[in-house]
Amino acid sequence: MKKLVVTDRSLCQNCLACEMTCSNAFYKHYGLNTPCIKIGLKKDDSLDVKACNQCGLCAKKCPQGAITQNPKGVYMINKKKCNGCLTCVDACPKGIIAKVDDKPVPSKCIACGLCVDACPMGILEIKEG
Known part of the structure; x- marks a missing residue:
């Protein structure tokens, strides 16, 4: 299975390069609701990087069967x-x-790796298996 992995959240500098790159790839602009990777704060105010682990819950819940695993x-x-x-x-x-x-369809992480290349701290990677 191919998926995006955050190797060390503690090294995140909140530069948002991953978010901006993802947004630009899907929407050609950056906004709060556009990236498929999110940098946020945990309850203890430490940084958290939320990335899709390809769990498939979205596919299970989709009433149209529009989300499938490649x-x-x-x-x-x-x-x-x-x-x-x-x-x-x-x-x-x-x-x-x-x-x-203004877009009719949502977007989700497709493990393209653009955010991996954009991260200056090197804490993102695409894993197989």
Whole structure:
């Protein structure tokens, strides 16, 4: 299974390079709801990096069957099948399926690796298996 992994959250500098790169890849701009990776604060005010682990809960909850797992284990949204109901957005335990108001379909991490290349601290990687 191919997935994005955060190797050491404690090294995150909150530069948002990963968020901006992801947003630009999907939406050509950066906004609060556009990245499929999120930097946030935990209850103790330490930084947290939320990344999709390809758990498949979004696919299980999708009433249209629009989210399926590809041969590499990555869950993908089929834009032709998706009706924009946002059940997947609500189902995501990490809250990282992105939805922009002027786009009919949400976006989720596809383990493309662009955020990995953008991270100056080198704490992101794409793992197989």
